[in-house]
Amino acid sequence: MTDVHASTASGGPVVRPKSAPKNSAARKVSLWNIANILTMVRLLLVPGxxxxxxADGGHDPAWRSLAWAAFSIAMITDLFDGELARRYDLVTDFGKIADPIADKAIMGAALICLSALGDLPWWVTGVILFREIGITVMRFWVIRHGVIPASRGGKMKTLAQGIAVGMYILALTGPLATLRWWVMAVAVVLTVGTGLDYVRQAVTLRRAGLAAERAHER
Incomplete structure (x- = not known):
């Protein structure tokens, strides 16, 4: 993801004010770098x-297995593109915009397809999409005041969502079908919990930013 990762000594999230990037006059980064290419691959995987x-009514195990493979590849690229961009200084404006769009697109497509096929309740899809879209909007709301780093809870949420949705994509039966319900329940709890925590941090960051602006004006 595009969130900046950081934590306190206890492992909790910290609200970090936005600072000027190092080497502001740094080299121009090519659009065609490995991080952006992985993001583009993820975007292209969505319609596929x-x-x-x-395909074939949406319930054929063979087609669902192929869909699971495409979804898994998209999730794997999501793990690497942001990390590669930060580690090798490959951050671009395109990546900042396209990466979160690609994340939401593949997850949203999977959830909507599952609900449309009757495999997943629509309320689950609604809760997850509302949280993801809402947090994206809130990120832009506070971006001028600073960046809220991704917490361990946020990482666990992403992992739980990926595993749960992946299990629903596969045509599982018996005990595994029951297990996926519990994994999805955990994902929903983490989705709501981390979303509320993000709202709390965003409000705190915005208040601190506005207070600093007023103090500066004086």
Whole structure:
């Protein structure tokens, strides 16, 4: 993801004010770098995933397995593109915009397809999408005041969502079908909990930023 990762000594999230990037006059980063290419691959996988997911009525185990493979590749690229961009100084404006869009697109496509096929309740899809879209909007709301780093809870939420949705994509039966319900329940709890924590941090950061601006004006 595009969130900046940081933590306190106890492992909790910290609200970090936005600072000027190092080497502001640094070299120009090419659009065609490995991080952006992985993001583009993830975007291109979305329509392919939907086609595989809905093929032959949407319930054929073979097509669902292929859809799961496409979804898994997208999730794996999500783990690497942001890290590569930060580690090798490959951050671009395109990546900042495209990465979160790609994240939401593949997860949103999977959730909507599952609900449309009757495999996942619509309220689950609604809760997750509302949280993801809402937090994205809130990130832009506070971006001029600073950046809220991704917490351990946020990472666990992303992992739980990926595993749960992946299990629902596969045509599982028996005990595994029951297990996926519990994994999705954990994902929903983490989704709501981390979303509320993000709102709390965003409000705190915005208040601190506004207070600093007023103090500066004096």
């Amino acid at each position: 995933f939907v086609i595989l997911m809905l």
